[in-house]
Amino acid sequence: xxxxxxxxxxxxxxxxxxxxxxxxxxxxxxxxxxxxxxxxxxxxxxxxxxxxxxxxxxxxxxxxxxxxxxxxxxxxxxxxxxxxxxxxxxxxxxxxxxxxxxxxxxxxxxxxxxxxxxxxxxxxxxxxxxxxxxxxxxxxxxxxxxxxxxxxxxxxxxxxxxxxxxxxxxxxxxxxxxxxxxxxxxxxxxxxxxxxxxxxxxxxxxxxxxxxxxxxxxxxxxxxxxxxxxxxxxxxxxxxxxxxxxxxxxxxxxxxxxxxxxxxxxxxxxxxxxxxxxxxxxxxxxxxxxxxxxxxxxxxxxxxxxxxxxxxxxxxxxxxxxxxxxxxxxxxxxxxxxxxxxxxxxxxxxxxxxxxxxxxxxxxxxxxxxxxxxxxxxxxxxxxxxxxxxxxxxxxxxxxxxxxxxxxxxxxxxxxxxxxxxxxx
Amino acid sequence: xxxxxxxxxxxxxxxxxxxxxxxxxxxxxxxxxxxxxxxxxxxxxxxxxxxxxxxxxxxxxxxxxxxxxxxxxxxxxxxxxxxxxxxxxxxxxxxxxxxxxxxxxxxxxxxxxxxxxxxxxxxxxxxxxxxxxxxxxxxxxxxxxxxxxxxxxxxxxxxxxxxxxxxxxxxxxxxxxxxxxxxxxxxxxxxxxxxxxxxxxxxxxxxxxxxxxxxxxxxxxxxxxxxxxxxxxxxxxxxxxxxxxxxxxxxxxxxxxxxxxxxxxxxxxxxxx
Numbered sequence: 117x118x119x120x121x122x123x124x125x126x127x128x129x130x131x132x133x134x135x136x137x138x139x140x141x142x143x144x145x146x147x148x149x150x151x152x153x154x155x156x157x158x159x160x161x162x163x164x165x166x167x168x169x170x171x172x173x174x175x176x177x178x179x180x181x182x183x184x185x186x187x188x189x190x191x192x193x194x195x196x197x198x199x200x201x202x203x204x205x206x207x208x209x210x211x212x213x214x215x216x217x218x219x220x221x222x223x224x225x226x227x228x229x230x231x232x233x234x235x236x237x238x239x240x241x242x243x244x245x246x247x248x249x250x251x252x253x254x255x256x257x258x259x260x261x262x263x264x265x266x267x268x269x270x271x272x273x274x275x276x277x278x279x280x281x282x283x284x285x286x287x288x289x290x291x292x293x294x295x296x297x298x299x300x301x302x303x304x305x306x307x308x309x310x311x312x313x314x315x316x317x318x319x320x321x322x323x324x325x326x327x328x329x330x331x332x333x334x335x336x337x338x339x340x341x342x343x344x345x346x347x348x349x350x351x352x353x354x355x356x357x358x359x360x361x362x363x364x365x366x367x368x369x370x371x372x373x374x375x376x377x378x379x380x381x382x383x384x385x386x387x388x389x390x391x392x393x394x395x396x397x398x399x400x401x402x403x404x405x406x407x408x409x410x411x412x413x414x415x416x417x418x419x420x421x422x423x424x425x426x427x428x429x430x431x432x433x434x435x436x437x438x439x440x441x442x443x444x445x446x447x448x449x450x451x452x453x454x455x456x457x458x459x460x461x462x463x464x465x466x467x468x469x470x471x472x473x474x475x476x477x478x479x480x481x482x483x484x485x486x487x488x489x490x491x492x493x494x495x496x497x498x499x500x501x502x503x504x505x506x507x508x509x510x511x512x513x514x515x516x517x518x519x520x521x522x523x524x525x526x527x528x529x530x531x532x533x534x535x536x537x538x539x540x541x
Numbered sequence: 542x543x544x545x546x547x548x549x550x551x552x553x554x555x556x557x558x559x560x561x562x563x564x565x566x567x568x569x570x571x572x573x574x575x576x577x578x579x580x581x582x583x584x585x586x587x588x589x590x591x592x593x594x595x596x597x598x599x600x601x602x603x604x605x606x607x608x609x610x611x612x613x614x615x616x617x618x619x620x621x622x623x624x625x626x627x628x629x630x631x632x633x634x635x636x637x638x639x640x641x642x643x644x645x646x647x648x649x650x651x652x653x654x655x656x657x658x659x660x661x662x663x664x665x666x667x668x669x670x671x672x673x674x675x676x677x678x679x680x681x682x683x684x685x686x687x688x689x690x691x692x693x694x695x696x697x698x699x700x701x702x703x704x705x706x707x708x709x710x711x712x713x714x715x716x717x718x719x720x721x722x723x724x725x726x727x728x729x730x731x732x733x734x735x736x737x738x739x740x741x742x743x744x745x746x747x748x749x750x751x752x753x754x755x756x757x758x759x760x761x762x763x764x765x766x767x768x769x770x771x772x773x774x775x776x777x778x779x780x781x782x783x784x785x786x787x788x789x790x791x792x793x794x795x796x797x798x799x800x801x802x803x804x805x806x807x808x809x810x811x812x813x814x
Contacts, residue, residue, distance in 0.1 A: 154711045156689035165673035165686060225671020225712025232670050236651040243674050244650035315781050316680030468681050468777045469623050469633055
């Protein structure tokens with residue numbers, strides 16, 4: 117607020133950056149342990165081969181869904197006023213997808229063979245389709261974010277030629293929006309289908325799991341974008357948001373939640389009729405077992421019921437704190453849904469013995485190495501986001517109209533943050 | 542059903558080709574032919590396991606470990622206690638089922654697991670990326686991941702046999718292969734798998750009570766064909782439509798009582814549960 121030039125000092129911003137850097141460093145060390153010693157350092161087993169990392173992976177992709185949705189809204193549906201939000205969402209999308217790729221590298225037993233799916237095709241495999249879609253969509257996101265880098269002031273000052281080229285990519289925005297919509301609708305649902313096609317896992321085996329994954333991503337992605345925009349605007353004088361726009365988006369998220377909850381309701385209710393080995397026990401884990409707190413409180417109460425009320429009632433929604441809390445709850449609900457779905461299907465071990473229709477239960481608690489390396493990935497995401505907001509003007513709702521074709525451009529996550537860092541020196 | 546599947550495959554292939562062309566990646570190799578498209582083989586390898594005879598000694602597990610160089614914490618072939626019939630303990634040995642419609646083959650993103658024309662579900666250990674999707678998809682728990690590197694001597698060697706295949710690296714999924722190496726080498730030498738021990742899976746050869754029978758179901762005169770024609774048999778989780786190629790002859794009161802129980806304390810610890 118003061119007019120005099122402030123002396124550089126240790127601000128809350130630096131504390132935040134330092135904290136993230138510390139977690140990131142710890143994560144890098146933990147990842148080193150994982151790569152050197154192998155997955156034996158995890159608590160994953162042959163009964164629960166997919167755990168915390170898969171949840172981070174699924175959640176980052178789901179919460180990146182704002183990018184394709186808002187780009188489609190702006191460039192395909194003509195809702196141009198959401199363009200500045202789409203720009204933010206695209207940047208978040210790029211970070212989210214890069215987080216997913218990093219987590220997958222941790223999770224697969226042979227990270228040196230990450231490229232195999234691109235060369236050895238099995239079009240029958242949902243996971244192959246996801247790999248291809250994610251790879252291609254990452255390319256789309258890189259192109260969509262190129263103009264963000266090109267528009268950065270420091271970029272235009274230092275490399276004006278390159279900046280012009282990067283900014284010029286915005287001409288492709290409508291085509292990229294089409295590609296992004298197609299690729300995203302394919303793999304967002306396929307992430308659910310990866311579980312949903314497994315007949316041996318009765319809790320998962322249903323077509324609507326793919327629809328539920330898409331529906332929850334459709335509410336979670338924009339919710340995260342709106343939440344980050346609101347918080348950043350509170351904390352940084354460089355961030356300029358149009359609160360009316362975010363208010364409108366939050367309202368739409370509220371309706372999206374109702375649709376999602378409606379589908380979840382029928383999904384759960386339909387499973388509760390008649391006993392089916394494996395499925396009934398899996399549902400029991402959610403409704404009354406070890407995952408019940410996550411399910412009832414995390415997914416239903418905080419993840420859906422309360423935010424629906426806040427986001428749809430104008431008087432509540434206009435309260436900054438309530439709206440931010442509601443959006444955070446939506447984000448948390450999406451993550452809880454991924455965690456619960458992944459685990460509930462694996463903790464029930466269905467017998468294949470003919471005379472034994474019973475089930476056994478197993479358990480999974482991530483190891484410290486899994487937690488630290490996972491936290492490192494999240495810290496990387498937050499760090500990239502912070503630097504993007506700080507140096508790439510990612511959240512600016514005053515973007516002039518001449519930039520209207522630039523809904524979502526933004527640089528590659530790692531290079532961006534590195535360049536941002538170096539330029540900040 | 543079959544045509545529907547192929548329709549979906551073609552659709553996905555076309556879709557994939559289109560999207561890849563979009564990204565300008567033109568260097569991608571065509572996948573190997575899918576299992577359904579491979580020419581029919583004159584062999585249809587099946588295993589029959591007689592639960593009335595199995596004493597749960599676990600020799601099969603140990604022979605398997607030695608011949609396939611499987612680490613001690615992994616069992617390609619597990620012997621599971623399966624209750625009692627007529628006052629006698631009954632066991633269920635569980636190799637890979639080598640399903641005709643294997644869920645693992647369908648889900649593998651890189652075709653590291655595939656089905657041979659003779660029905661053996663194989664692993665390409667140099668291609669597997671270790672995503673463990675096959676493990677999640679297998680209804681029989683027949684797959685195991687190499688969480689750690691298997692180093693040092695194999696405790697099952699040489700007592701139970703000598704390794705015939707290379708040891709798998711850390712980070713890939715492994716499983717029973719019906720000892721394809723013995724079948725292939727045996728056929729090349731003019732032997733008959735299921736009849737000549739050198740051409741027959743190690744677990745079948747090691748079984749002291751002849752509870753396991755292996756052979757070609759396409760040959761009506763083979764022992765497996767004869768046995769399955771005259772005895773009631775069942776397969777695991779037939780409701781899933783996987784069509785396993787491991788058949789079980791159930792232990793019934795009248796059959797189990799005629800078999801003397803042979804304790805084999807050496808390997809009893811191999812029995813699960």
